[in-house]
Amino acid sequence: MNGVDEVARAARDASHILAEFPPPTRAGLLLAAAAALDDNAEELVAIGERETGLDTVRLRGELTRTSVQLRLFADTVVAGKFHDARIDEADSDFALGVRPDLRRALLPIGPVLNFAASNFPFAFSVAGGDTASALAAGCAVIVKAHPGHPELSQRTAEIVRRALADAGAPAGTLQLIEGQDEGVAMLMHPLVAAASFTGSLGAGRFLADVAASRPAPIPFYGELGSLNPVVVTAAALAERAEMILTGFAGSVTGSAGQLCTKPGFLFVPAGTDVGPRVGAIVSATREHRLLYPKIADGYAARRATVVSTPGVAVHAAGGVRFDSEGHGWVLPTIVSVSLSTLARERERLLDESFGPLSIVVEYDDTDALVAGFTDLFEGSLTAGLHLGVGETSPWITTIVETMSDVAGRVLFDGWPTGVAVTPAQQHGGPWPATTTSTTTSVGTAAIQRFLRPVAYQNAPASLLPPVLRDDNPWNVEQRRSSAGESRRWGEAAAAQM
């Protein structure tokens, strides 16, 4: 492995070249990476199974998601809307004195450092969403490999690097580094322009603080963790309890609960038998290995705290069994508490359990639910609500407003796991869900994290970036402000009043 400085310089050089690649060339890199992943799916999935304990179906699906994501970003590149190109014509009649010719576009920010996640060895790792969106933006990427799947990281990097090189990418377009110290040193390197991270609250906060305390701070996009509360109304439960509880159990136990969108809290009316029924449903779940020993240790400790908290009723005990290699094997844990107990024991209970554990919370009435929900939850990736068919009520409007304030995605009659990769996806949320609530790490808008606006004033056409030239050789959307317009500013608004 090259030294930190050498890697950073190679990324800087590659970024300069990538930024000038026309859209079809840049998109071609993403398509080549997608094809290479598909072509090597069998080998990669086999390594992934061995290193992560995740099963074939899950890993094949995730690899497909990863190549589809690369193709979606390839289309995003050629569509070119993300440049937000704006052209103000020179205006001798401008309301504030003469206006020069001004042109502004979002351009690549420079080398991006991507800290890979453990729980998505494809989709949030070497060639995952952060890498795809940074390459789409025109930035070279340095991936800090997650120690949970080192062989998979190396093999993925080899395969994708070869595909990128064959498609014309400069050396340094995608580089892999390993080790915690190397990751921190790279985050502090002056040539690194932005960083992304998917992982735990503790590690994310540490790295966010490193990024913020650099001599020259840089944007740090951390996706940290989430409680993902879901509320079920009495009407919804009366209509379709079986469907809701089966769906909940599936969402809690899928991938052994090792998903940042796993529903951690299910709010149901008191006096129902939701806890025991979910406990019975998950009893059919087969034992599943957790990703790596450190995750298992953390989950075992967290689970012990939850089940030993006064007022907690255990409906499925589940637990962790450690094998001779230190790997933890889990069965699901389902518990219930009253809303008042949750409020009283918030220090012990209101935390993410990264594994197949969820807490059913019984509320006495909807007033208490709204007040409790507002009091208890801060930033979350998602919040959900299951309603009866056509059910409306002022308290529902109120709790949806609260959910919109604290969550990046508010979902109805469904489960937060299974995040669709599409233009309208939002995977983010206020702290502690993420470090930067104004961005997303899934969906095409993720590209915006790796762009920086630059304006050019009275520039000769030959010195403008292609997206700002009048002949528009990259064929991107350009928005124009015409000369004379400023004299009429405010009229459009006044006309609507």
Add this chain to the structure above:
Amino acid sequence: MNGVDEVARAARDASHILAEFPPPTRAGLLLAAAAALDDNAEELVAIGERETGLDTVRLRGELTRTSVQLRLFADTVVAGKFHDARIDEADSDFALGVRPDLRRALLPIGPVLNFAASNFPFAFSVAGGDTASALAAGCAVIVKAHPGHPELSQRTAEIVRRALADAGAPAGTLQLIEGQDEGVAMLMHPLVAAASFTGSLGAGRFLADVAASRPAPIPFYGELGSLNPVVVTAAALAERAEMILTGFAGSVTGSAGQLCTKPGFLFVPAGTDVGPRVGAIVSATREHRLLYPKIADGYAARRATVVSTPGVAVHAAGGVRFDSEGHGWVLPTIVSVSLSTLARERERLLDESFGPLSIVVEYDDTDALVAGFTDLFEGSLTAGLHLGVGETSPWITTIVETMSDVAGRVLFDGWPTGVAVTPAQQHGGPWPATTTSTTTSVGTAAIQRFLRPVAYQNAPASLLPPVLRDDNPWNVEQRRSSAGESRRWGEAAAAQM
């Protein structure tokens, strides 16, 4: 004045109401504020003159800029593009399993704290760009008044608050706080969702660190300071030296150099008489009061360091005269150095002088210029280049690329002061020009700092924000991803290769 907690709660309550105002109502608030400023121009300018030492013409122009800016944001509100509304149709044939109905829009982030600047008592103060863009986004604003113009801040707040209230704004839409401790306490308040700042590097870094180290960090948009280097080629100087040097002198001395875009360094070919000629031009400048005593003290110290640095030739000595009230009165200082001296004395010379001082830098050849420029300059709000008519050269392309890397605005044959308020303006740049290089504090894109994306999944129409409803009652631009599309992702890119 109310306590910090009371102010924050009022801002939170107002934000909830403002977020639901339809565009014409929200735009109406901005138009009302603009009209109130215009109607009270005479009184406000008189207070401003007394408190800041800036002259009538400058202050009248700035007040006009401020009301035009409010009107531009009113039009931005009714145009509604900034919501970036995206709708993904439900898709049973989605490439990655069934896709739900997903809708994403940028919504108001919540209460915004705005630290006002000293040097733009209207345009970057109580009713300036940060306030206008936050109100346009639908956020209540708390302004921390700058101590340099307390009476003007209070009177502006009174006038604008009354206009806002008459136009239907809730109490708490615009609140003023005073005092450094109060500002820091407010920045740490949990209900404050984002903050903006215009001021010095030291204060900005301190506040950015406070924002980043909160238990729940929030976005902090600081515009700190800038060196604004300008390069003049031999051809440009041969063609129109008089025009260039007069323009430079005007840009350095306007508002007594107390502008974040003042050109701090002018690079000219060695062996010309640029230093003495500019010195002669500025000798006609009349004495000007600096904004307030602390600025004068800082400027006097900075000037003393510059003129006493070995290798610095002084062409206009200028200086600071303190009056009995502690105010500093200045005449311009123009010095020159060789490029090699600047590199050797970078610790002493490469810093912002917030007043009418600029450094002419003589380069021996363009290779040395390109190397020196790249070595010396980090983030800057602007960088400029004066070229001969039709002049092109590989070194020019290279230095423009370097300027694009380090500056938010690259300008040709002009001067960085006089920042036009228009859709394509970019007022920002990499650290230390700003804390957040991905944003702007001038121009319509400034609204994006105060928005947060939220997605809704399978939401009933009655619980969707208006901008995401199919009947589109606010008439905003909505982008749709149709069912079936995902099967063709990558084809648009492949077709262009």
